[in-house]
Each structure stands twice: as structure tokens, then as C-alpha cells.
Amino acid sequence: MITSQISAAYLRGLIDFLRLRNIDTERFLERYEIDDAMLENFQARIPVARFNQMLYEAEALTGDADIGLHAGEQIKPNQYGVLGLSIMNCKTLEEAVQRHTRYENLVCNVAISRYQVTGDQVELIWDTCAPEATRHIAEENVASWVTFARWISGTDLSPSLIEFQHAPPDSTAEHERIFRCPVQFSADRVRVVFPTEFLTLSLRQYDPAMLCMLDTYAERLLLELNHSDQFVDKVTMAISTHLQSGEVSLGHIAATLALSERQLQRKLKEEGLTYQGVLDETRKSLALKQIDDDMIDFSEITFLLGFSDQSAFQRAFKKWTGLTPGQYRKSQINRPSTN
CATH class of the missing domain: 1.10.10.60 (Homeodomain-like)
Known part of the structure; x- marks a missing residue:
């Protein structure tokens, strides 16, 4: 049985948010045997179950029921390692989505992402059967998708619809603030829907030479993984x-x-x-x-x-x-x- 894991660098968004809330992150990380050097090493991996524990402890420390959303908002390019750099250097958002579905195992193997075009809408689906994929992990994942897409495209885009598998929380005010689109809960799968015209959006750091180099490196890392x-x-x-x-x-x-x-x-x-x-x-x-x-x-x-x-x-x-x-x-x- 394959253990679901994530890149240790993927924790950076959570740690950055805790620092904004004046939480002692050094002590927090020590309890999970993680240090700053590990956070900078996207090839270091930890069990997703441990990340889930960290999210729920962070919720308890801050009293923030939307900890996943807020950690996802703190997304930085280095949080995704080679995957993030490859996406940043793509020509269009469609190329970025393709790189994401191809290389996502470099940062997390808890689910499989895929996309499909249906009429004038694109569905980006996050398929997972892993019990570790709790509300916080799903919301952190989707919030980071949307935040990163806005950053690399230099636009303030918003999806047409977002669906989550978990039950609706007591308040959806933060979902509305971050996503600015209808959000549905208790769905069959996690899904982000957006207009097909978004696929043609030009990305602001397009560099074909760098992209080719990063693709070669990412392919090698996948094989090593x-x-x-x-x-x-x-x-x-x-x-x-x-x-x-x-x-x-x-x-x-x-x-x-x-x-x-x-x-x-x-x-x-x-x-x-x-x-x-x-x-x-x-x-x-x-x-x-x-x-x-x-x-x-x-x-x-x-x-x-x-x-x-x-x-x-x-x-x-x-x-x-x-x-x-x-x-x-x-x-x-x-x-x-x-x-």
C-alpha cells in the first residue's frame, strides 16, 4: 500500500500564516521533527496524515476554523518546487494546467488531478479516495490553486463554481471572500469550474528555454520518486x-x-x-x-x-x-x- 505523502516545502503556506498570527512556529515544527531547512527542500516528503494533524493543531492554536483556506492563500512559487517553477514559465494557463496534472506527484500523491473541457467551461477535478484528504487539506489545495493562478496570470480571475466533498461549514464567509464564486458542499468530488477562455490567458513569466530545462528536470525527479x-x-x-x-x-x-x-x-x-x-x-x-x-x-x-x-x-x-x-x-x- 502506497503511503500518501506531500513535499515538506508544501508546509510553507501554513507556517507563513502561523507566523502572521504570532504563533511560535519553531516549537510547532519541533513537535513534528521538521526544521526550516526541511521546509526549503521540496524533495523531502512527509506523510499526508502528519500534515493533516498539523492543520488541526494549527486550528486549535489559532481558533481559525478556516485554517486550510488561509494556508492556501499564502502560496509562494517555491512552495511547489520544480512544479511551481515549471508552471510559472508556461506560455498560457492551459499549459500550466497541463504541467500541474503531469507533475503534481512531485509535491503530493494524495490525489490525481485531471481536467476536461465541457462546452464553454473547464472542469479541474481533484480525485482522491485517501482518508487523509480532510476538509482542511482540500480547502488548502483549492485556495492555493486559485491564488497561484491569479498570481501567474497577473489577473484577478475567479472560477465559475467550486465543489467540495465535505459538509458545509458553519460559515462560508471566507470561501466567498477568497473564491468570489458559488461554492457547493457535499459533492461527489472536489471540482473547480472556470470559463474555457481562461485557458488562453498569457502568463507573465513565460520563458521557453527555462521551461524546457525544468521539464527535463521534473521528468527525472518523477522517475527517481x-x-x-x-x-x-x-x-x-x-x-x-x-x-x-x-x-x-x-x-x-x-x-x-x-x-x-x-x-x-x-x-x-x-x-x-x-x-x-x-x-x-x-x-x-x-x-x-x-x-x-x-x-x-x-x-x-x-x-x-x-x-x-x-x-x-x-x-x-x-x-x-x-x-x-x-x-x-x-x-x-x-x-x-x-x-
Whole structure:
């Protein structure tokens, strides 16, 4: 079982807020065996359960029931490490959203973020089944998204709608102040909805050369984060990272791993595998995980797996399972419970 973790640097927003409230943050951090040096090291990671404890202790110390929102408001570029720097150097907000969904594991693995365009609105969804993803963590996450988007775009944008899974708090005054849009609670998932026109917003620090360098570094960090002695696991992670962009050719994945195509093929052959087989298996594994969630459309799965169109996904899925996606989902729904 994978333990949900966050980058220690992600705590910076909480610590900055506590300092504004004149809380002794040195003593606060000592209780959790964290120091200032660790806060500056985005590669250092702590369990999300510990971060959750810190948020609730911070609530008790300050009497602030909206501690998550206020910690998220304190977002700084270095809080996201390489992820934040990569986002800052993108050309448009759409590129920034794409980088966020690709590299978010560098700061937190408690959930998976994905986005989809529906009509004239974009839905940025934060999917999590982790019990550690409490109200404070969800609100800190969304508040930091909105605050960071305003900062990198140099605008005062606000979403069209925000949804949270937790029950409505006693007061939503701070939600209204920060988000300036309708906020709904007790929803199926955490979701931020905003106009598609936001995707074309130019970012004020666009630097293509820096972006290329940061992307290369971020890809390497992702592989290190998911280190395994088996070469196939490194290839699988590289493929998973690039599926949504569709950049999963043998040449591209080999370059990501700093190998030639021939070297990659030889290493897989040593493990009795082929690149096409690993690509198919990766897509199949992800497809079977997504297909069980009837909230996810087949068109969305097609996009997430990097297929050119829905018919290509349908053909591949039937080859894997002998059933169409619709037939398979229906069979899962009708499957007798084992409880």
C-alpha cells in the first residue's frame, strides 16, 4: 500500500500564516521533527496524515476554523518546487494546467488531478479516495490553486463554481471572500469550474528555454520518486506521465529515460518484454481502474490514455477484455457483491 505523502516545502503556506498570527512556529515544527531547512527542500516528503494533524493543531492554536483556506492563500512559487517553477514559465494557463496534472506527484500523491473541457467551461477535478484528504487539506489545495493562478496570470480571475466533498461549514464567509464564486458542499468530488477562455490567458513569466530545462528536470525527479529495481517499472512510469499528452512513442520515452531506442528495447528484452507490450499493459491497467468509476465518461478515458479518438480506445479495450467499454462497465455494475 502506497503511503500518501506531500513535499515538506508544501508546509510553507501554513507556517507563513502561523507566523502572521504570532504563533511560535519553531516549537510547532519541533513537535513534528521538521526544521526550516526541511521546509526549503521540496524533495523531502512527509506523510499526508502528519500534515493533516498539523492543520488541526494549527486550528486549535489559532481558533481559525478556516485554517486550510488561509494556508492556501499564502502560496509562494517555491512552495511547489520544480512544479511551481515549471508552471510559472508556461506560455498560457492551459499549459500550466497541463504541467500541474503531469507533475503534481512531485509535491503530493494524495490525489490525481485531471481536467476536461465541457462546452464553454473547464472542469479541474481533484480525485482522491485517501482518508487523509480532510476538509482542511482540500480547502488548502483549492485556495492555493486559485491564488497561484491569479498570481501567474497577473489577473484577478475567479472560477465559475467550486465543489467540495465535505459538509458545509458553519460559515462560508471566507470561501466567498477568497473564491468570489458559488461554492457547493457535499459533492461527489472536489471540482473547480472556470470559463474555457481562461485557458488562453498569457502568463507573465513565460520563458521557453527555462521551461524546457525544468521539464527535463521534473521528468527525472518523477522517475527517481518512483524508483524501482525493475527497468519495466521506470518505463511504465514514464509512459503514464506522458499518456495524456499523447507523447508515448518509443523515441520520446527513450529520450525521457536518457536512452537510445535500441538501449530501451534491449533492456526490456532482458526482462522478456517489448515496448509495445508495456505500453498496452500500462493503458490496460489504467483503463480498468478508470472504467469502474461510472462518473468518468469514455471520452474522458480516451483522452487520459492518449488515444487519438474514442473508436481507437474501443478497439483496444475489446482486444484486452473481449468486451466493449460499455459492456465491461455494465458487467461490473451487475457483479454480485462479495461483502
